[in-house]
Amino acid sequence: MAILIDGRAVAKEINENTAERVARLANDGIIPGLAVILVGEDPASKIYTRMKDRKAKKLGIHSVLSVYPEDVRQEELLHDIRQFNEDELINGILIQEPLPDHLDGNELLNTIDPRKDVDGFHPFNVGRLYNNIKENYPVSCTPRGIMSLLKHYQVDLEGAHAVVVGRSILVGKPMAALLENANATVTVANRYTRNLSEITRQADVLVVAAGVKHLITGEMVKKGAAVIDVGIHRLKDKTLTGDVDFESVAPVAKMITPVPGGVGPMTIATLMEQTVDLTEWSHNG
Numbered sequence: 001m002a003i004l005i006d007g008r009a010v011a012k013e014i015n016e017n018t019a020e021r022v023a024r025l026a027n028d029g030i031i032p033g034l035a036v037i038l039v040g041e042d043p044a045s046k047i048y049t050r051m052k053d054r055k056a057k058k059l060g061i062h063s064v065l066s067v068y069p070e071d072v073r074q075e076e077l078l079h080d081i082r083q084f085n086e087d088e089l090i091n092g093i094l095i096q097e098p099l100p101d102h103l104d105g106n107e108l109l110n111t112i113d114p115r116k117d118v119d120g121f122h123p124f125n126v127g128r129l130y131n132n133i134k135e136n137y138p139v140s141c142t143p144r145g146i147m148s149l150l151k152h153y154q155v156d157l158e159g160a161h162a163v164v165v166g167r168s169i170l171v172g173k174p175m176a177a178l179l180e181n182a183n184a185t186v187t188v189a190n191r192y193t194r195n196l197s198e199i200t201r202q203a204d205v206l207v208v209a210a211g212v213k214h215l216i217t218g219e220m221v222k223k224g225a226a227v228i229d230v231g232i233h234r235l236k237d238k239t240l241t242g243d244v245d246f247e248s249v250a251p252v253a254k255m256i257t258p259v260p261g262g263v264g265p266m267t268i269a270t271l272m273e274q275t276v277d278l279t280e281w282s283h284n285g
């Protein structure tokens with residue numbers, strides 16, 4: 001049976017470290033600030049942004065949750081983002097995905113000051129990631145959190161074949177870039193890939209962020225693989241499950257993340273960590 005990758009435990013370690021860093025900054029009179037922009041009534045987004053707001057406050061981070069109606073105008077959001085850009089009390093700005101269709105998400109993202117781009121979605125920061133630039137810059141929190149998990153569990157990436165299922169800007173694309181930058185050989189697939197199991201069966205490290213419940217089953221996984229499940233699906237009985245069929249994959253894998261308690265807590269811990277990173281970087285020149 002696979003080792004369970006305990007995202008809650010690793011997230012707790014990161015959060016403790018973040019709280020210490022916040023305390024050190026406080027000695028210099030600096031309080032990291034996070035602004036979260038939420039548009040509309042998507043129930044999952046409401047839950048996540050509330051979790052982020054609560055965690056930030058718990059760690060001593062100044063948190064502003066800006067909530068807008070579904071039909072908010074693009075101009076109003078642009079105006080508020082510019083205001084956050086100018087606001088010295090704000091170090092990180094996050095626009096919760098998904099956005100309603102009438103809004104131009106790219107324009108909104110491009111308006112965030114890249115130095116305050118706590119999600120790492122601004123094209124300037126995406127470009128740095130793709131160029132494998134070593135200097136400090138923000139990276140999408142979920143894949144960065146997954147890299148922390150892989151490091152914590154000493155998963156060897158150099159020369160490994162990593163397969164990423166999913167190619168979103170939130171997870172799949174930056175995940176593939178981070179794994180490549182760590183000298184893995186990366187294959188990116190998606191839900192349309194033909195003979196998906198032929199590809200996933202080659203994976204030493206398999207990251208699944210396809211948004212399809214139980215897309216990956218035991219016979220699609222190589223014996224001894226590390227399996228990371230980014231999917232979240234709420235079942236009728238209110239329990240959560242992932243893109244990986246845990247029951248059939250766990251006996252095959254060397255290690256596996258559960259849902260919940262795997263990648264999710266790492267995303268929020270990394271968001272807090274990166275808010276403090278941005279704060280420190282902004283004060284170090």
Ligand SMILES: Nc1nc(=O)c2c([nH]1)NC[C@@H]1CN(c3ccc(C(=O)N[C@@H](CCC(=O)O)C(=O)O)cc3)C=[N+]21
Nearest residue numbers: 048094095096097098119141260261262264265267268
């Ligand atoms: N701009 C932006 N940045 C994001 O980082 C972002 C986003 N938009 N849109 C949606 C996704 C999703 N996301 C999650 C964060 C925490 C959990 C999490 O903590 N999950 C818990 C379970 C929580 C529950 O019980 O519902 C767990 O897996 O153990 C899940 C998902 C951040 N996202």
